[in-house]
Amino acid sequence: MMEEYDIKSHELLVRKWKKVKDYxxxxxxxxxxxxxxxxxxxxxxxxxxxxxxxLRKDDFKSFQFRIRNLPYPEDVYSVTVDxxxxxxxxxxxxKKYFKRISIPDMKRNGLKLEESALSWAxxxxxxxxxxxxxxxxxxxxxxxxxxxxxxxxxxxxxxxxECTQQ
Numbered sequence: 283m284m285e286e287y288d289i290k291s292h293e294l295l296v297r298k299w300k301k302v303k304d305y306x307x308x309x310x311x312x313x314x315x316x317x318x319x320x321x322x323x324x325x326x327x328x329x330x331x332x333x334x335x336x337l338r339k340d341d342f343k344s345f346q347f348r349i350r351n352l353p354y355p356e357d358v359y360s361v362t363v364d365x366x367x368x369x370x371x372x373x374x375x376x377k378k379y380f381k382r383i384s385i386p387d388m389k390r391n392g393l394k395l396e397e398s399a400l401s402w403a404x405x406x407x408x409x410x411x412x413x414x415x416x417x418x419x420x421x422x423x424x425x426x427x428x429x430x431x432x433x434x435x436x437x438x439x440x441x442x443x444e445c446t447q448q
Contacts, residue, residue, distance in 0.1 A: 286315070292430045294340060313386060314338045334379060343420070344412040345385050352379060356404040361411055363397045370400065370411060383411065387419060 286296040296315035300308055310317070316337050335350040349372065352359075358374045370383040388395060399414040415423075 284310075287430070292427050293342075312337075314340060336381065342423070344414050345387065346413075347383055347411040349379075349381065349409045349411070351407060352404075352409050353407055354378060359402070359404060359409060361400065361402040361409075363395045363400055365395075368395050370395065370413065372409065372411065385413060388416075391416075391418060393418070 283297065283299050285294060287294055294314055297313045298310040298315070299313060300310055332351055334352055336347065337350075338345070338347050340346055347370075354374055354376065358376055360371075360373050360375065362371050363369075364371050364382070367382070368384070368389070370385070372381045372383065373379065385395070393416055395413070399416075400411070401414075402409060402411045404410070
């Protein structure tokens with residue numbers, strides 16, 4: 283796992299994983315943030331730019347998921363929590379889009395999803411799904427931010443943070 287934070291705001295920009303068994307050959311799997319764009323000159327086929335694009339971008343108080351390029355009216359969308367599978371379900375009444383969203387942070391901490399913590403908004407062909415972070419996750423993130431503040435007392439520059447090797 284690799285995490286990338288903004289050095290000033292301490293915001294988590296990227297979290298990506300690689301499977302241990304095929305570490306060298308596999309690509310990074312992005313949990314938070316967006317993969318860098320691929321070199322399009324080498325590819326003969328590429329994805330349509332009008333396809334929906336899903337990415338996760340958390341803020342300090344909630345897990346936030348963005349689905350771009352959704353051209354349907356706002357009243358078509360339905361965002362619910364599937365209690366059995368512990369996933370957020372996004373669907374349209376016209377059956378043109380369906381997506382199941384899991385929150386790995388919640389699963390790692392053994393926490394269940396609650397419908398009351400879920401909210402969503404639709405603006406500029408983008409559906410923004412937010413799930414309020416539970417207090418236990420907020421407390422662990424506060425501890426991490428305090429560690430960052432200790433590092434910032436030394437006023438590091440980009441790439442100038444001490445890393446202990448294992």
